[in-house]
Structures are given as structure tokens and as C-alpha cells.
Amino acid sequence: MVWLVLFGSALGALVVAAVGGLIVLLGLQRRAARLLGADISPVDDHAIRLIESRRPTFQMSVEQHFAAMPWEVWSALEDGAFTWIPMIDGVTYRDQERGPGTVRTLDAIVFAAAEQVTRRDPHTRLSVAAIKTSIPLLVKSYTMDFQLTETPEGATVLRWTIAGRPAVFAFIGLSWTAFFIRPFVRVVLGRWANYYR
Secondary structure: OHHHHHHHHHHHHHHHHHHHHHHHHHHHHHHHHHHHHOOOOOOOHHHHHHHHHOOOOEEEEEEEEEOOOHHHHHHHHHHHOOOOOOOOOEEEEOOOOOOOOOEEEEEOOOOEEEEEEEEEEOOOEEEEEEEEEOOOOOOOEEEEEEEEEEOOOOOEEEEEEEEEEOOOOOOOOOHHHHHHHHHHHHHHHHOHHHHHO
16 A cells, blocks of 8 residues: 555656656747747947857867768758757858858757857858857857868868856856767767768
8 A cells, every 4th residue: 555655656656757858849949939930130349259259168179070071060050050969950141141250040949149250161060159048047158169170181170169157156166077978979970970871
């Protein structure tokens, strides 16, 4: 009889947690959809410098080798970035312009961000800064930098650096988590090869 009461309590707690989790996910998705539908203008250089100068609470760099020329990897980076990752619809540019000052959106279904291109050297380097996110308390801003280097063999080394900080608890350093996240990111970047082929 005691085990039945314990089982019922555990089952009840599980149901409450599942419903609570579903409500949170729906709320996150609604916030992401609202940001994706908003008309977001580029910010000025001062705002970009402020984002870039803030000490990140999380920073990580990962290198990946691709058996492709830099222009092939660049094409996947600019026109289909992250679409190969489950639950990410990718990056959408608001118009045909791709240079510095251009705003694009990242749609990760339960997370969205408006990113501004800060540097664009075709087939070599792309840098963006998040100027608005759907969950600013957890991710207020971030920067991403993609550097492509051609090897003597005609392949490409992609170096992806991401750094960011939340609006609250920014004093807590989280870069130590990169040790656990980096293997996952390498697998994700490895799937990139399927995109440009």
C-alpha cells in the first residue's frame, strides 16, 4: 500500500512537471515568434562596440576541417546556417543585403535572435552580434565569429567562436561549460558537410 502511495505521488509530480515544462516551452516559442515577426532596425556602431566590449560569461571556440573549398563552406554558412540542426529553422536575412549593418534573424523555434552583421569578408570571415534576443534574461547578447582558412590541400578550416552574456547573473562565469559543449558542437559542425554537398 505504501508503494502505491509513493508511486501515485511520483506520477503526480511527473505530470505536473511535464505540464509545467510544456507551458514554459509554449511561452518561449511565443516569445521567439514575436521577435521573428518584429521589424528590427540596425543599431549604431556605439551599440555594437558596447556589445563586443562586454566581458562574456561564456566563450568557446571550435575548429572543424572540411574537405571543400572555402567558397563552398561559405555558401552553407551564409545561405543555410544551422538548418541541419534539429529544432533550428536557420538564419534569415531581411533582404538581399548581406554586408555590415545588415540585420538577420536566427530561428531556433524556442529561441530567436536578431543579429547584426559586423564584418563580412566573403569566403573568409563573417562576424555577427545579437542585438535582441527572445530570452534576454538568459541570453542578453552574444557575438559569433566564423573564420575560414584554406589549407594547402584545398580544404577549409572553419574556426567558430561564440561569446555571450545574460542580463542577470552576468557575474557567474560559464566558460567552463565549454568543455562539455564542445564535443556536441563538433558533431553539429561535422553535419555541415552534408549541407554543402
